[in-house]
Each structure stands twice: as structure tokens, then as C-alpha cells.
Amino acid sequence: MDIKEAFAKALKQARISKQLTQEDFSNVSSRTYISSLERGLKNPTLDKINDLASVIGIHPLTLISLAYMADDNKLNTIDLFKLVTNEIDQIQSA
Secondary structure (H helix, E strand, O other), rough: OOOHHHHHHOOOHHHHHHOOOOHHHOOOOOOHHHHHHOOOOOOOOOOHHHHHHHHHHOOOOHHHHHHHHHHHOOOOOHHHHHHHHHHHHHOOOO
């Protein structure tokens, strides 16, 4: 699965878990655009990920994390955040 497909799966999973329809995103995107994201046809910008997460009511990193966990089925939440925490610590201490 490529990252576009993984983001598509994550977006749809998050949207459905909050019982939102594609139309619920109308103040930030068209239903057609949301549909194309959920089918893996388009890549959202960081600004758009922020907007989508806001409508869903989650942090943008949650949406991105779900995508990377879908892309790499071996990663669970704990392992992903250990990896990210270690990388951030290394970068900040450099």
C-alpha cells in the first residue's frame, strides 16, 4: 500500500469513527475532493490535513499517524511514538 492509499484509509476510518459524512466537510472542502482523498486519488497539503483534522475533531498528527500505521502494518501506536520521540530528541539535541 502506498502512502496515498494509506492516507485514504486513515481519513475514511477517522471520519466514519466520528460518524461524519463527506458533506460534513463542506466548510473546508467539497464532497468531491473528500471522496477523491478517500479513494487515494489526491494528496492533501499540510493546511488541508489541518482543516480535515479540525472537522473530525482530532490532532492532525493523529490523522498522519493513522496513515503511516496503515502503510506499515507492523507499526503499532506505542512503537510509532517511541520512534518519533527518539528522532525528535536526536534532532533537538544536535
